[in-house]
Amino acid sequence: MRVLVTGASGFVGSHTVAALLEAGHTPRALVRDPAKATRALEAAGADPARVELVTGDMLDETAVGRALEGCRAAIHAAAAVGVTGRGGDLVEVNLGGTRNVVGGAVERGLDPVVHVSTVAVFVPPRDPVITVDGPLASPRTAYGRSKVAAERYVRRLQDQGAPVTVVYPGGVCGPHQPVLDSLMEGLVGALRLVWPLPPGGVGVIDVRDLAEALARALVPGRGPRRWLLGGHYLTWRQCSDLCRELTGVRHRRLPVPGGALRAAGTLLDALRRVRPFDYPLTRDAAEFMTRLVPTDDRPALEELGMKLRPVEQTLSDALRWLAEAGHLDPRKAGRLAPPAEEH
Template structure:
């Protein structure tokens, strides 16, 4: 079976390409540009690379011809600016173009990569599941709102006969983070002696390779129309930054920032964003996300997609080693 992969140059996409090959699939990967040193990936020459954009309908059809399945992992993922419009073309229109091409090319299976953040997060004691309500209180995040809308369009396509499955990864960590994306927090911990972190809240983390394996397994094992949260280890920010400091191998001083201070800074930054029409990393909604519990259960994916459970510490160690050798 030949699988078209979008988003192949992102952190998850890189590992999806390798895992698809490992599970015996032929892989065609769409790209707009290749990061520096990307061709040094061990599986780079085993991929059928095609230069194309998900924002161009004709490109999607051209890339999909001859493929029997699609994993759509491409999206704009940075958590700012606030406005939904900034994410519309890549995350919503791009998904529409992929869905149209799936119908036109008679593709037998689509796996759409959404995000855990579309679901209302739970607590350490009671993590959110796929049955949790959607996070409508967080939709002032343009990113979350765009992923929610794209997910709804995939679900609507399922109702119209498209054989599609959705995976919703939590915070992924691991090597080969070329941009970097989530790896930015690892680089921050490697480079700085003083580590500032939110004084409250936490996240669900997952080794990106576990997420990639579950996503590829969804091609065969996922139930049409089902969503699968990909999450493993639940860590309050204090424990997570203690882990980063320890694994860095260098002396670090950890400084918690009180949640009210972070939220105040986010509110002021949002006012500046509105006034000057320039996006800022710490806006009101991102300050909220940084200081709340963001915990999700991966039990369904472990049960139905055979998702492995690897220690997040290993993912961090290997990411640090990779960054050191770049």
């Protein structure tokens, strides 16, 4: 089927297009910069010649409407993340884009319409394990507020019977991220400078597994659905230990109380407004790092007929690519670094 995809220039969207092609679908991508999208698609293993590229912005309702014409399903994977300090008016972008893409697809009768949300809408959580029935959070951060606002809008559509599937991924990880952000940027900062060890942890979901799940979600007639795909949950010490094991390199680590890390994120945010610098700790990132708990992914994986690849493979592929792409000093990647003549 012909499927509209937003975010094809980004991490999740580009891999999703590759998964759609593999599954025999015809992807149509709404992109602002076709050249940038082409590079991202090629890196993710998708042949751009087999993808219909439509130039436009998800905030332009008319452009979105043109892109939706003739499609039978849609996957809304575009979003401003901004967890590590990037992004403008996140509420305007994430809520406005969701209204145009998801709302526009529902109005035109597309089925299903897949909305890529985030486990952040449940953080800080009420229970020791996050489920799709858990209460939505009341976040203090701009990113969290923007995603909760979009979530409430999508749930209103679901309450009206719209065939919207919401997917909640955790920390997306793997090779070929067009612009480093979130977990991938955090790995570089932790290995390059110092790895903080606060309470809490991270859910690691391979971008290729997430893309496959989104492609498998394209079954019409199932009605509204909500799926958690937080991935493999690791405490920060477990994640650090695993990176040490995979690379063979002992990086610097710093145990830190959760409150202190959140305070540090707030301070760094203030300092960046005076003089920008490159370290991916913000109040948003500290909030997720210290508050996240495991997610119950079992219902989604069972319905999708999937099994997540081992987290060791995901982190190995991510760290190897970070070194190959020049984002990570080969000395920090250790045994995962490319041969000396290649860097």
